Amino acid sequence: MLPQHDRRNSREVFIGNVPMGGNNPVRLQTMTKTDTRDVQATLKQCRQALDAGADYIRISVPDVASVKAFEKIKNKLAGDGYRSPLIADIHYRHDLAIMMAGIADKLRINPANFGWPPESKKKQAKKSGKSEIPPGLLAETLAPLAEACKKHGTAIRLGGNAGSVEHTNTLTKTRSAEFLVNQAVKYLDILEELGFYDLVVSLKNSNPAETTEATRLMHQRMQQTGQHYPLHIGVTESGLGVSGRVSSALGIIPLLREGIADTIRVSLTEEPEKEIHFAQKLLDVCRQNGDNVFEATCRDNMLYIISRTSDPDTLIAEAVQGFLTLPERNAIQHITIEAPGMANQQVVKETAAQIMQQADIKEVGTRFISCPACARTSTDMEKLCRLFRKELADYPGIHIAIMGCMVNGPGEMAGADYGVIATSNDKVNVYAEGVCIKRNICGKEAISLIREILIEDDSGR
Numbered sequence: 001m002l003p004q005h006d007r008r009n010s011r012e013v014f015i016g017n018v019p020m021g022g023n024n025p026v027r028l029q030t031m032t033k034t035d036t037r038d039v040q041a042t043l044k045q046c047r048q049a050l051d052a053g054a055d056y057i058r059i060s061v062p063d064v065a066s067v068k069a070f071e072k073i074k075n076k077l078a079g080d081g082y083r084s085p086l087i088a089d090i091h092y093r094h095d096l097a098i099m100m101a102g103i104a105d106k107l108r109i110n111p112a113n114f115g116w117p118p119e120s121k122k123k124q125a126k127k128s129g130k131s132e133i134p135p136g137l138l139a140e141t142l143a144p145l146a147e148a149c150k151k152h153g154t155a156i157r158l159g160g161n162a163g164s165v166e167h168t169n170t171l172t173k174t175r176s177a178e179f180l181v182n183q184a185v186k187y188l189d190i191l192e193e194l195g196f197y198d199l200v201v202s203l204k205n206s207n208p209a210e211t212t213e214a215t216r217l218m219h220q221r222m223q224q225t226g227q228h229y230p231l232h233i234g235v236t237e238s239g240l241g242v243s244g245r246v247s248s249a250l251g252i253i254p255l256l257r258e259g260i261a262d263t264i265r266v267s268l269t270e271e272p273e274k275e276i277h278f279a280q281k282l283l284d285v286c287r288q289n290g291d292n293v294f295e296a297t298c299r300d301n302m303l304y305i306i307s308r309t310s311d312p313d314t315l316i317a318e319a320v321q322g323f324l325t326l327p328e329r330n331a332i333q334h335i336t337i338e339a340p341g342m343a344n345q346q347v348v349k350e351t352a353a354q355i356m357q358q359a360d361i362k363e364v365g366t367r368f369i370s371c372p373a374c375a376r377t378s379t380d381m382e383k384l385c386r387l388f389r390k391e392l393a394d395y396p397g398i399h400i401a402i403m404g405c406m407v408n409g410p411g412e413m414a415g416a417d418y419g420v421i422a423t424s425n426d427k428v429n430v431y432a433e434g435v436c437i438k439r440n441i442c443g444k445e446a447i448s449l450i451r452e453i454l455i456e457d458d459s460g461r
């Protein structure tokens with residue numbers, strides 16, 4: 001763990017039997033990517049992530065069948081000796097949240113889609129033409145949940161994402177750090193008024209710099225208001241491979257170094273245990289022990305990093321850490337990394353290039369973001385994303401977002417030039433600048449369509 005004097009003094013919140021915040025170590029967490037109703041598949045991912053060192057596992061609960069499956073998974077894990085807390089991820093459904101309050105150790109709700117009251121009142125509220133929920137109505141809506149969570153000792157994370165804020169029209173939403181902070185504070189205030197304090201807060205963005213900005217602002221605000229709730233840190237939809245890891249590292253390492261992270265989640269479109277492995281490496285480089293043995297020097301705006309690791313995740317964490325220690329990093333023109341022990345030298349090259357791109361210094365290729373996948377998609381997101389990355393890699397300045405479902409997809413991809421949302425049966429909808437241009441086509445057709453538009457745009461310039 002990071003030395004205590006370097007950590008913010010947050011409130012200790014019990015998540016089942018594993019407390020977070022206070023004097024506790026920075027906790028590592030991940031989320032399953034299976035259909036929760038598939039108990040065996042979800043159990044397998046839970047066990048693998050727990051064996052890799054996860055402190056908490058989050059599981060999405062989109063329907064009543066998933067509530068039942070969650071309970072079975074919890075009991076089976078306990079039967080096998082795994083007592084780690086399980087977190088339920090809930091969108092929109094108040095009824096499911098109340099049910100899960102008695103089963104899960106923590107609920108993650110998104111203020112953007114949870115604050116709206118159940119259907120009939122929601123219609124009344126919308127009729128009034130307001131896109132923000134009036135605080136009185138919000139308190140009324142949250143009261144039963146706060147009561148249920150209090151009764152069962154269940155914590156709540158207010159998990160805000162820049163891509164989904166409390167507005168009815170996601171395409172005209174405000175994404176600023178300040179907006180996200182204000183939204184979170186509004187919910188904190190109401191839950192406190194309801195006598196509920198077992199809270200954790202996160203403000204995520206797919207852009208690492210904007211993630212750190214929003215989290216720092218939240219930290220400052222909580223310092224002023226005395227609301228010292230634990231902070232959950234992570235860059236959302238960072239994608240996969242080297243670029244996903246670099247993006248996560250750029251967003252998480254600064255906050256770990258500033259001591260304002262109480263728990264971290266690396267969000268990758270890969271298996272949960274891989275998220276945990278990389279999260280552990282981020283912690284290792286921040287506490288400067290483990291096997292990190294790198295040197296970083298800077299001359300004439302050139303950064304040279306020498307690493308002796310043979311582990312790709314360690315290399316990426318070290319390289320980002322080396323970059324972040326530079327006071328004038330935005331003036332860097334080139335990064336050279338030497339890692340003679342690395343079997344895959346492509347990772348070494350890509351790490352240098354991705355740091356330049358993800359830190360907004362130089363565009364080196366298409367920027368991809370993708371959701372980490374959860375129970376709400378039936379598509380193999382990793383396979384789909386790898387296909388897009390292979391076929392559409394060379395369009396510097398172009399942003400492509402690949403999302404697993406319609407629940408969060410449209411909002412989360414709103415800043416991208418092209419968006420792809422998995423529908424059912426391995427089909428996708430394709431969006432250009434937020435407008436749907438083709439529905440239910442296969443991945444390869446979507447790639448051809450986007451490529452044609454890119455070529456047309458290029459020749460029209």
Ligand code: SF4
Pocket residue numbers: 371372373374375376377403404405406407408409
């Ligand atoms: S976009 Fe949908 S499938 Fe992807 S992580 Fe978010 S809720 Fe899950």
